[in-house]
Amino acid sequence: MSKRKLNRLVTEKYVDGWDDLRLMTLAGLRCRGVTSTSINSFIRGIGIRWSDSSTIRLDRLEYHIRVELNKMAARTMVVLNPLKVVIASRLYIEQSDFRMKDSKDYYGLAPGKSVLLRYAYPIKCTDVILAEDGETVVEIWAEYDPSKKTKPKGVLHWVAQPSNGVEPLQVEVRLFNILFLSENPADLGxxxxxxxxxxxxxxxxxxxxxxxxxxxxxxxxxxxxxxISWSIRTPRKISWFSTAL
Known part of the structure; x- marks a missing residue:
């Protein structure tokens, strides 16, 4: 995309600035947490291109980013849309990881069904607390299997309360995806x-x-x-860019 069009995106505030994570600028890539090693590896991988009309797919850059992140970025757990689960203590899973009705192709939690909490124990849903509308799930009650004899197929990430009555660390997450729907928007009128x-x-x-x-x-x-990979830009505000790992 030309500098003129990029400048229009910035000056007319379609993006948050030259360092917006959705822009393929060096400032934007830096804010994503993309390292110079990833960029140099990408450049070596594509080689020399003599045609100005050639297009390089974004997933080639994302591949080199993933390789580098697997070396230097620690793995952790964050729940975006928390749903409370009460066992002996309280923890939170993603709302999308629970359904009132189970199915064969679904590996999340459902009434009477068991799942494995990553790095922890299998749990089984024993009760569901609904809101006044009778549909919205606000809390799940579960029991856990300390013997780990249960072998469920589904594995869920989770975040626990640090202590009784203390809520987990709350953060603001900004999800960034591709800026344009087309692969080459510069060709569009x-x-x-x-x-x-x-x-x-x-x-x-x-x-x-x-x-x-x-x-x-x-x-x-x-x-x-x-x-998904993310990097901290300001305390408790997380910039998250969508790069499948």
């Missing part, structure tokens, strides 16, 4: 109409593990199971 309305989503009430409280600005991590 009305290229601004191709902007992805879901390219940035802000989640103000995500829960993170307590160990992330003291993370330094710019430090990078990988979310367990979600397959």
């Amino acid at each position: 009305n290229w601004l109409a191709d902007l992805n309305p879901q390219s940035k989503i802000v989640i103000p009430g995500a829960y993170a593990v307590p160990s992330l409280r003291d993370s330094a600005v710019g430090e990078s991590f990988q979310f367990e199971r979600l397959g």
Whole structure:
């Protein structure tokens, strides 16, 4: 994309600035937590291109980013849309990991069904607390198998309360996806109409593990199971860019 079009995106505030994580600028890549090693590896991988009309797919860059992140980014767990689960203590799973009705192709939690909490124990849903509308799930009651004899297929990431009555670390997560819906928007006449309305989503009430409280600005991590990388830009505000791992 030309510098003129990039400048229009910035000056007309379609993005948050030259360092917006959705832009393929060096400043934007740096804010993503992308290292110079990843970029250099990508450049070596594509080689020399003599044609100005050649297009390089974004997933080639993402591949080199993933390789580097697997070497230097620690894995951790964050729940974006918390759903409370009560066992002996309280923990939180993703709302999308629970259904009232089970099915053969579903590996999440459901009434009477068991799942494995990653790095922990199998749990079985024993009761469901609904809101006044009779449909919205607000809390799940479960029992756990300390012997680990239960072997469920589903594995869920989770975040626990650090202590009784104390809520987990709350963070704001900003989800960034591709800025345009087309692979090459520069070829379109009305290229601004191709902007992805879901390219940035802000989640103000995500829960993170307590160990992330003291993370330094710019430090990078990988979310367990979600397959997403993120880096801290400001305390308790996490910039998360969608790179499948």
